[in-house]
Amino acid sequence: MQLKYNLNPASDRTRSAQTLDPRSDMKRLGNHNKDSTQRCHSLPESISCTVQVRSPAVSSYKSIRQQLTVATCSLLTAIPVLAIDTSPLDISLSSMIYSEDGRVLVNEDVIEVQKEIDDDEFVTVRYIFDVMTGPSHNGLPKLDTPQTLTSPSGSTVTSKTSEEPTFAFRDTRHALNLEWEKPITRLLSTTNAVSISGEYDYLSAGGSSSWNYDINDRLTTLTAGVAANYDLITPVGGTPLGLGSSDSEKNLGDQKKGELDALIGITQVIDRKTLLQANYSIGYSKGYLTDPYKLVAYLNNVDLVPVSDNPYFYEKRPNTRLTHAFYLQLIRDFDDDVLRAAYRYFIDDWQIKSHTYELKYSFSLLHENELQFHYRYYTQTAADFYHYFLINDARAGVNNHDVVTELSQLEYASADHRLGNLKSETIGVKYSQRFVSKQSKLDLRLDRMIQQDQKGKFNDLKAWIAQIVFKFIY
């Protein structure tokens, strides 16, 4: 799977600086200053000559003036050296804890270093290290009887009555991202990136290229980008046969998948206090899109207990997926406070439709510190092959969609809750502290996320998200 965490090119801080606001003008001014100081290399001689010509007879002042001239010129010549050689590093350090109640615990640490290698040209390197551990739901429903299963690592696990079965896992992830932003002309810029990441059972490599073009006196930015990703999946214990019994041998070997994405967008300055961003993205995935660790239960329609033969089988998803996403973001200033409102509509050919609403309001405090409140609301419809469980004949209260008299009738099936009828809410708060020099900033945030089944079948997933970010210039 591909993480969309490379932000819209138009949203990048350096590009937005070029395109949307006076920071670009400030940067250009800064560069002009740099040019001026560079030209100062030639000043000492001319100043020195001028001094000697204009005051040849005033010998008593000559030495003083010469000394002042030398001192001045020394300072002037020192400045460009500083300006050229001390291009600082923008460094961001982040540590995040994601903790589900009774389930998965993730610690993710990030270090990001950015350097301006030329005027408005930046290179960014980001390294991410994750540690993931804890029990993860395996797709089976909570039943009135204990369920005994074999985990991917080969151990036997028995779930408690009326408890969703889980498999415990532990994994680490290393990810490296290299990004290069470069202005092509005054109005056109590009960002190119490559990334690679590895887990115990997963390898991923990808690249992206995006372009920004300013029009309308730089009040409008047009964006276009493409990205490609290639993943190699090596499930623990081997790859199971899709829709095969959980007891069957897992001997399908390594799997792979590819993904292509494209994005077009527009960012518009509405007025002095308002920005509007609109994007459309399309994605196409092909290959092994199944989760090799998820199971589906096949139950008896009489008493909703596993049928005697082949009670559990591995899920199987289509091997292609086409997605569309429409994204809209509005940013508005209210006397130094800032409101952000965003909406996304998502649809794919698995019949998943999703709406995401997000609101953030930042209160401006003394010394440019900030307190932000955040709310996110997300809904999705289920994939057409999603089943909470399957039963072997019709039963009152169970949707006909979940009735399968013969498993061989199935083409695809998954009980992964992430493909179900989800509703998710997140509420959070963030505090930002700037330090005296304003060269560094500390962000602290705490979010609470609650994910629910809109049909009320599976248990709520509740999680805390805590993160600390420290940015400074070195």
Added chain:
Amino acid sequence: MKKILCLVVIIFLGGCTITPIKPWERDILARDNMALDADAMLQLMDEQIYYSKEAASGGKGIGGGGCGCN
């Protein structure tokens, strides 16, 4: 809640008319907290969490890395 959020967006959009501004009037838009990707590192984490817990993703941008995301 969904209706309220929709209403907020519509009110803002309905009340907006594009007003050309001059470079020297971009002081507010120049602030860090007005940037499209303010809090990029927080967004980075959010994207990864929601990507691994929900079926929908994308829209904000493209590219990035991959994950098994159990």
